[in-house]
Amino acid sequence: MFIDVKQLFEVEGQVIPFTHDLDMSAIELWGTAPFDRPIHLSGRLYNRAGIVSIVYEAQMDYNLMCGRCLERQRRAETYRFEHVLVRQLNEEDNGDFIVVSGNQLDLDDLATSDILLELPSVVYCREDCKGLCPVCGTNLNEKDCGCDLKQPDPRLQILSEFFKES
Ligand SMILES: [Zn+2]
Ligand SMILES: [Zn+2]
Structure with a gap:
């Protein structure tokens, strides 16, 4: 989903709420395609005193394959993400800014990379899995x-x- 952020950058106090079902079914991880159900995103974009931010939650119900015993199981998780959006990076900017080129924020792209960074590279069915x-x-x-x-x-x-x- 693309969100038009032109107004948001121009008008202080502007808020854009959103909900969206993200399809990550093509992504493979842990030897499986974990996201067989859509990931529910909900959050808002807002301009507070000229600073534009996005805050949202990703609710997912995915399947995983244990890295030790290879057993499959389902897991539900909710992650929360927050970023400051800028239209371009200034020389002195450092930190975690998301650059929005043009007036469209590609929400699918942002959420997919947020979620993939948050997930561990190996998962276990339980902490003490004997394998x-x-x-x-x-x-x-x-x-x-x-x-x-x-x-x-x-x-x-x-x-x-x-x-x-x-
Ligand atoms: Zn296991
Ligand atoms: Zn044996």
């Missing part, structure tokens, strides 16, 4: 397969032989 047995592949959260987990990893074995020789 899969490296020997037989059993999900160790469900049962104890009884495999001898002290069996050396073949890669480590090669290394230890290497060190023995040298």
